Ligand SMILES: Nc1ncnc2c1ncn2[C@@H]1O[C@H](COP(=O)(O)OP(=O)(O)OP(=O)(O)O)[C@@H](O)[C@H]1O
């Protein structure tokens with residue numbers, strides 16, 4: 001039963017004179033795996049930064065579960081249930097793998113400074129829950145054995161996976177993945193696809209995905225939007241996008257060679 | 259209790275142990291805001307000053323009991339931390355450092371002209387209520403609470419803010435609120451240390467709390483290792499004892515200080531115990547032990 005989870009309504013974003021996004025609209029339904037593709041500099045990451053509140057759109061509105069989130073700060077948007085990863089991995093690199101995931105759950109825990117300081121029952125209960133969730137999540141991506149390693153000492157693929165489970169610790173209903181397969185080998189990409197499918201099927205998470213790997217995108221995305229110079233030039237199923245002449249001319253023609 | 263100590267320890271040693279305790283409380287404040295949360299605070303002496311004067315004036319003029327004076331000093335300093343923290347914690351890095359230095363100077367100049375504080379002459383005859391056992395009881399309580407905090411969501415979030423603010427926000431951390439909490443608690447500890455100091459030294463003047471004092475305290479945390487509790491303890495012990503040992507080379511003391519810091523930054527840029535985890539130490543020790551038993 002699909003319903004509107006995220007809605008972008010005529011979003012524009014300007015940086016000085018540069019129009020990074022130009023009146024982009026689309027709707028992500030619950031349980032979608034929604035892909036965003038387009039050449040470098042098309043505005044894909046900017047779109048993520050708008051949804052997660054790092055920027056406020058110059059024009060237009062963003063709705064999450066029907067609520068306008070334009071002016072909410074990032075930490076509030078996270079707590080509403082939007083998790084994300086970053087194109088240039090942003091882990092807490094000198095902290096342990098486990099700590100990274102525990103911090104990931106910050107937005108859904110509530111105990112305050114004094115409750116933590118004196119380790120009051122509420123803080124203890126939340127801590128226990130956080131640790132259970134973290135263990136489950138780390139097991140899911142085969143990182144539990146490395147829970148005490150520094151995040152910076154993980155391989156590139158492991159770091160990308162860690163960043164995903166850190167976002168999952170928020171129990172998000174929407175997960176934004178910015179080029180999750182970048183730098184992964186074919187085996188790791190295969191695993192990643194499994195994980196993403198698992199998130200959708202077993203954990204009911206809706207996924208918005210930016211990716212340059214066309215094989216991955218065409219394989220797992222039910223719906224795809226194409227951005228070019230900040231404008232949405234197409235939207236549809238994988239099949240429709242593959243056969244869209246404008247998309248082939250502006251992006252797919254070159255992407256396949258990459 | 260303290261009479262027992264004084265049987266075993268001479269006055270000079272007791273003095274150093276008490277000063278280590280006071281410096282530790284002050285340094286733990288800096289460790290919280292700068293070491294853990296990553297906000298460079300060079301104005302700690304300002305908060306110390308507010309705590310020292312407030313508690314001293316309470317004890318001298320209002321005859322409040324020691325504990326209440328101390329508490330009032332710490333709360334006043336904490337309140338100042340909170341009020342100035344809100345605007346200035348929007349700044350980061352060098353700018354924050356500059357503004358906190360400015361704050362420290364403003365406080366100093368204020369007390370230089372403050373009639374009830376004795377202006378440049380300062381205050382004397384403050385009751386000498388700070389005892390060794392009391393200071394160290396406080397130290398142990400604060401260390402214990404700090405340790406607990408570090409293993410809670412708030413403590414971890416503080417480290418997260420230091421590591422990567424954008425990622426921290428994406429995890430749902432209200433970074434500006436957390437910085438203000440850290441800054442306020444640090445100011446509170448600064449005020450507490452100041453009150454203990456004035457009730458130990460029993461004579462204070464504005465010069466005691468100059469910007470140099472802030473740097474001295476900051477150095478202790480840097481030497482030990484930013485964000486590390488054992489590191490802070492070690493740094494405080496070394497840098498409190500060092501000037502005593504170096505009394506013989508009086509004029510070259512600062513030279514030695516500078517040299518020590520330079521050497522440290524070359525060989526251990528994260529401080530003596532910075533980035534050392536108890537877990538790794540245990541792991542290593544365990545490996546060594548199993549190796550020797552195998553060989554034996
Ligand atoms: N903070 C900013 N200030 C100024 N310009 C920016 C800013 N962020 C992005 N831009 C510009 O906006 C445009 C879109 O950038 P964006 O990072 O969204 O592209 P992208 O589609 O994610 O590209 P890539 O595939 O390389 O990641 C680029 O021209 C970029 O230089």
Ligand SMILES: [Mg+2]
Nearest residue numbers: 044045046087
């Ligand atoms: Mg990008």
